Amino acid sequence: MILYGRQDISPQDIAAVVEVLNSDFLTQGPRVPAFEQAICDLTQATHAVAVNSATSALHIACLALGVGAGDLVWTSPITFVASANCALYCGAEVDFVDVEPTTGNMSPAALKAKLETAQTRGRLPKVIIPVHLAGHSCDMKTIGALARQYGVSLVEDASHSVGGTYDGDRIGACSYSDITVFSFHPVKIITTAEGGVATTNDARLAEKMALYRSHGITKAVEKLQRPDEGPWYYEQQELGFNYRMTELQAALGLSQLDRLQTFVEIRNRLAESYRSALTGSAVKTVDPLAGSLSAYHLQIVRLPDPAKRRAVFEKMQADGIQVHVHYFPVHLQPYYLGLGFKEGDFPDAEAFYRKIMTLPLHPGIKVKEVDYIVECLLTHVST
Template sequence: MIPYGKQNINRDDIDAVVEVLQSDWLTQGPKVPAFEQAICDYTGGKFAVAVNSATSALHIACLALDVGPGDRVWTSPITFVASANCALYCGAKVDFVDVNSESGNMCPEALRTKLEQAKREGTLPKVVIPVHLCGHSCDMATIAELGKLYGFKVIEDASHGIGGSYQEHKLGSCQYSDITVFSFHPVKIITCAEGGVAQTNDPELASRLSLLRSHGITREPLKMLRPDEGDWYYEQHELGFNYRMTELQAALGLSQLKRLDEFVSKRNQLAAYYSQALATLPVVSVEPLLSSMSARHLYMIRLKQAGLRREIFDTMRQQEVQVHVHYFPVHLQPYYLSLGFKRGNFPKAENFYEQILTLPLHPSLDNSEHDYIVKTLENCIE
């Protein structure tokens, strides 16, 4: 089976992890701060807080922005469920903004219209979470402008996006957001096996994120009520969580980060090949904004012929090509139906879902596999 996504691990990665295994620190050592600093050096963001998953990063990002009961958080319906679940973890209400029909990203005009109505009804969101689907940046300048106008904070869900840029700024620089979240799951651009990072330019948010990822506990004397209690002493100031990243994960991430640009370049080369090879087929590739450079986590196409996706999907899987679909609209998941959402709430997202198919894309994909995928898709469509 040709996988839709796959980690790329080399000898340097293995040696980096083994070095940590042979050290005195498996957790809460020097590698995590080093990884955080390396992320900042790469993206230009001022602070990075490493955690055990992007889901955890989204959760504490909401908490750091004081999301709680009675608040509203809006996100995209075309995303993994974590983009919406993070608000529910905080006791807030979740709603969605319909997507652009071509990109699958949050539509700024749909957001503007929804905000106008919410202002009249007194139901404005506290936080909006745009999702960079496939690694393609949303129109962040417009979303940030609306944030200033309507008073909401912005969390960029860039789980697909590390290595990409928007308006010549690396994702993670937080030029148009309060917090940016990355994922390091094995199928993402680089991996820590599992892991995530929350980036921000706000020192107070960074401090709160750090506190929340580790039980709400601090050992900093200047922040303690009893700073003279003794060297063994620590204080819990918030109800935090054990969302820490291990030294093993950070060491792998540090090693992988050295090849990030190489990975992104290869992914863009493979995507360009796909776009050229599929030009004569009745499909449309999902492409990034002209003002951005995508990390190309996924290569997604929209099928022009209605009703054929399931047959194409099943046939390609039978032919050992692990195509995929990203994503089933969150508002139609059974749990969200139980919250009152229903089919027809976000018609563009629902229509986008019916058309899309994800083709394999990862740096280890070779030319013969690439050709085979294209030929198999061509045969399925014919």
Template sequence: MSVIPYGRQDISEADIAAVVDVLRSDYLTQGPLVPRFEHEVAAFVGAKHAVAVNSATSALHVACLALGLGPGDWLWTSPVTFVASANCALYCGAQVDFVDIDPRTYNMSASALEQKLLRAETEGRLPKIVVPVHLCGQPCDMAAIHALSKRFGFSIVEDASHAVGGRYRGLPIGNCQYSDVTIFSFHPVKIITTAEGGMAMTNDDGLANRMRLFRSHGITRDVEQMTQVPDGPWYYQQIELGYNYRMTELQAALGLSQMSRLGPFVERRHHLARRYDEKLAALPLILPWQHPDSYSGLHLYVVRVPGDATRSHREVFASLREQGIGVNLHYIPVHTQPYYRNFGFKDGDFPEAEAYYAEAISLPMYATLSEEQQDTVVAALVKALG
């Protein structure tokens, strides 16, 4: 039985040729294609700077480092995300807390954030960084979160790992109008891929320079950044404790080739989402809700099996898997992970996130999903629901 996965990359002959060209070139890493890829993405989203790295996790880490996150500081994010959105704070020696989600968008609730900030202000433990996560590709209420950042003095790193190609209030996600840094992921199941890879967008020259420094061992060849006079043209200095987070030329070549199809990829996802909306409308499910201010990247299409359904969430999920539908669940709330329970988090801390987890199923959603395959998914879901 062939399985229809929840996500899948689309690799064309042009993509393959672009990578082969790099293999035949003089540069496999640190060549001209990474800067070209950075320029292409920055131009597409309308940001001043793009810093390409080997994963979105690395991008989150260098963003936090560049913003000066460290011991004694707090980072807040959504509990419904991949663990990297929280782990990046721990890498910096900081502490993590969470803000519950909006029950309709599944993104960080701006109202819950405001209430938590008011409490934290009285306790003297306001966050240094807040990481809103654009779950499924739908942007958070960034205008409201940005207004709160001005009021309470925190920086914003948008985790837009799901959202490249989407828009917020008519403008491309990634332009950093409402944030200090925006992060994209190019993992194979994302909207475009570089196999593994990520990118940090910013309009701040200083942040861009620091993120570039941290991605490459903290080493600079820029005389203006050096603390002493160079010995000669070969000279470099390590001025920070950095990491080897560089993107290769192979990855950049694939990303550049994929960028030419980003618009069609997202349009296709929207077409498939509309078909899901129509075909699932009569089923006992909670379908995704899209905020009118947003145009989602639609990385994921998540349905919820309500607690009063004839068959349980677990039964529906298992039935779909048994029928060859590779559904998944995005995500197990981070605060319930064993590692995070060690920090004192417990069940009941973030009820909306936990309610979402008890009901959510990610259905197959990718640009090459055929309508015939989608109809198979729908038929399997009808059967699974009994």
């Protein structure tokens, strides 16, 4: 089976983890701060807060921005459910902004219209979470300008995008947002097994996120609210969580970062092979914005006939090709239907979903396998 995504673990990665296993610290040691600094060096963001998953990072990002009961958070309906759930964890309400029909990313035009209506109704969101689907950056310049105009905070869900660029900056630099979140799940660009990080240029937000990731506890003398009772003393100042990244995860992440550029280059070469092979056919690739560099977490294509997708999907699987679909619209999940959403609420997202399929893309894929995948796909689409 040609897998749609998988981790790439080297002997150096294994050695880095074994070194931690033989050390004094399996958690709360020096590797996590080193990994955070490496992420800052990569993205040019001022602060990075490493956690045990991107879901945790999204949650503490919302908390740090003050999201709570009575607030509203908007995100994309074409994403993994965590992009929306993070707001619900805070007691807020969630709504969605429709997507661009060809990219699946948040539509600036739809966002502008929705913000205008929301302002008229006196119900603006507190936070907007655009999602960089497949590693392709959203139009953050336009989205950022709209957020500033309406006084709304921005969190980039860049779970697919570490190593990518937009408008000359690394994704994660927070040039247009308050916070950016990355994921290091095994099928992502680099992995820490499970793990995530939030970057920001705001020291106050970084401090809050660091507090929330570890039970809301601090030992910093200058932050204590009661008299210091001794070297053992700590205070819980917020209702936080155990979202810490372990030393094992951070060591793996540090080692993987050494190959990040190589991984991104390989993914882009494979994506170009797909694009070239499909040019002129009825199958269309989902491509990044001009002038940006996608990390290419996913190779998504749009099929010409939505009615045939399931048959094509099953035939591809029978050919030994693990295709996938990213994503079923969040607002149509049973839980969200229970919140009052319904089919037809976001027509472009629903139409995009009905056409898409994810093809295998990871550093272990060979060009000859791309040729085989495309040959099978075009055969099944045309029959």
